[in-house]
Amino acid sequence: MAVSDNQRHRGALHPIHAVLLAGAVPLFLGAMLSDIAYSSSYQVQWKNFASWLIVGGLALSGFALLWSGIDLLRADRRGKLPLASFLLLLTTWALGFINALIHARDAWGSMPEGLVLSIIVAVLAVAATWLAFSGLRPGADK
Amino acid sequence: MRRSNLLAAAALSALLTACGTDPDPVQHGHDPELPDRQSGLLPSMNIADPAAWGDQRPTVPQGYAIAAIATNLRIPRQTLVLPNGDILVAEGMGGGAPILRPKDAIAGYIKGKGTSPVKGGDRLTLLRDGNGDGTYEGRAVFAENLNAPYGLALVGDRLYVANQDALVRFDYRDGQIRASGPAVEVTKLPSAINHHWTKSLAASPDGRFLYVGIGSNSNITENGMAAEGDRAMVWQVDAETGAHKPYATGLRNPTALAVQPGLGQLWAVVNERDELGPNLVPDYLTSVRQGGFYGWPFSYWGQNVDPRVRPQDPQKVAAAIRPDYALGSHVAPLGLAFSSPAMGARFGDGVFVGEHGSWNRNDPSGYKVVFVPFRGGRPTGAPVDFVSGFMGADGKTRGRPVGVTVDPRGALIVADDLSNTIWRVTRYVR
Numbered sequence: 001m002a003v004s005d006n007q008r009h010r011g012a013l014h015p016i017h018a019v020l021l022a023g024a025v026p027l028f029l030g031a032m033l034s035d036i037a038y039s040s041s042y043q044v045q046w047k048n049f050a051s052w053l054i055v056g057g058l059a060l061s062g063f064a065l066l067w068s069g070i071d072l073l074r075a076d077r078r079g080k081l082p083l084a085s086f087l088l089l090l091t092t093w094a095l096g097f098i099n100a101l102i103h104a105r106d107a108w109g110s111m112p113e114g115l116v117l118s119i120i121v122a123v124l125a126v127a128a129t130w131l132a133f134s135g136l137r138p139g140a141d142k
Numbered sequence: 143m144r145r146s147n148l149l150a151a152a153a154l155s156a157l158l159t160a161c162g163t164d165p166d167p168v169q170h171g172h173d174p175e176l177p178d179r180q181s182g183l184l185p186s187m188n189i190a191d192p193a194a195w196g197d198q199r200p201t202v203p204q205g206y207a208i209a210a211i212a213t214n215l216r217i218p219r220q221t222l223v224l225p226n227g228d229i230l231v232a233e234g235m236g237g238g239a240p241i242l243r244p245k246d247a248i249a250g251y252i253k254g255k256g257t258s259p260v261k262g263g264d265r266l267t268l269l270r271d272g273n274g275d276g277t278y279e280g281r282a283v284f285a286e287n288l289n290a291p292y293g294l295a296l297v298g299d300r301l302y303v304a305n306q307d308a309l310v311r312f313d314y315r316d317g318q319i320r321a322s323g324p325a326v327e328v329t330k331l332p333s334a335i336n337h338h339w340t341k342s343l344a345a346s347p348d349g350r351f352l353y354v355g356i357g358s359n360s361n362i363t364e365n366g367m368a369a370e371g372d373r374a375m376v377w378q379v380d381a382e383t384g385a386h387k388p389y390a391t392g393l394r395n396p397t398a399l400a401v402q403p404g405l406g407q408l409w410a411v412v413n414e415r416d417e418l419g420p421n422l423v424p425d426y427l428t429s430v431r432q433g434g435f436y437g438w439p440f441s442y443w444g445q446n447v448d449p450r451v452r453p454q455d456p457q458k459v460a461a462a463i464r465p466d467y468a469l470g471s472h473v474a475p476l477g478l479a480f481s482s483p484a485m486g487a488r489f490g491d492g493v494f495v496g497e498h499g500s501w502n503r504n505d506p507s508g509y510k511v512v513f514v515p516f517r518g519g520r521p522t523g524a525p526v527d528f529v530s531g532f533m534g535a536d537g538k539t540r541g542r543p544v545g546v547t548v549d550p551r552g553a554l555i556v557a558d559d560l561s562n563t564i565w566r567v568t569r570y571v572r
Contacts (some may be wrong), residue, residue, distance in 0.1 A: 104245040
């Protein structure tokens, strides 16, 4: 029992929180790949895919951000990891939102900013997920 | 981490709206000022805030009077004055393209706030002034169950109607108030997606040909190049056989066509592209040259390349014709009619243009009927407000003009699709 208490204090993620956070990664990754396809083929349907994938990624990571924020406000959370994780996810989401607005520009008007941001947001999403899950390593004491 | 957050927040607020404090450039005539393209995170927007007319009426110049001759219509768009003085009104709203990207859902909702909630009539209504006193007490439905009728033209004993998906015709005898039979299809018109659904119509002076204005299937090819086949052009249709061919291309959305009396030259008002800034690209009035290419999508106002189009086409850009007369950016001209001396000396030689009004500007433009003077058969000078007050000083919009038609007896008929009214402007004759 003591071990599980320690685990909870060491940044164990609730399964749903984990799914929301990690689930945004393939969506942002898919958006990045679709943007790469658009930039090389000029086929606008790729950009439509990217637009919807970004919206999906924002939805999931938005809820994960909310969860992370609420966790941060609870008294039993201590240490730098939850804060760093929250801020990294916040940055991911903010840039993702700007990316969504840029993708709303018509046709090639979203290039090249759209592709650049998609790559950045995909990398940040992976980093934020990595950081949040890294607190689960046994023996990690933050 | 904190610094990058603050930076993101600052960048977001700075980029969110394209703000401009410079005065608007001069944008009418043959040589409009074209500023640099702008693109922020959101397009500049100001959507009309509808309100009822109540006791108010639109404003007309001194010496003219305006009255509502029909109300409670169902989205009247274009009108036609028949030889016996009856007025035919095409009512309907088309389009309804499916939502392909997140923006379509949001944009549709926002732009819809500036329009009437009434469902389109899909019909032709006939108005009759039996005793010539200016009151159109007679009202009948000439034809119904049409498909977003818009363009109208009468050639001899045939009434042509351009629905959003087909050009059809009815037989018409002088004095008829109801169609004698179902419409006969002359030719199908491009209607897949139908982003720009209006099909404007004009007949050649000899009645052999009908010209149909077909708008593009997107703002700037965001639905793919394939969707733009047979779009953004004026078709020449053989009235007898229905055979058609492109007459002029590269016109983004030619929403009204008119044939110049005497000279027989076809003219169009065209709605140019959005989201390049509040002062780009000016909508225009132009003579339509057979075989001419006017730029869309690759360039605007001649050789100004639009960087949003891929793949580009430098050959087409080089061949693009500069339109004749700019009306102003985002004014949305939807009506065009050549005037006649019966409208008075001041407004006798030129065209009336119904400007539906802007959404892609913080400072609204359009929302009025203007008169463009002609001299020697060509537009000249600045446009003159003829019917205004649709957008009041209180910021509320009580009406939005669409089609305009000149009654040769000396009146201007204006369709208003926000208050669903037909207005009639007449001259005080002393």
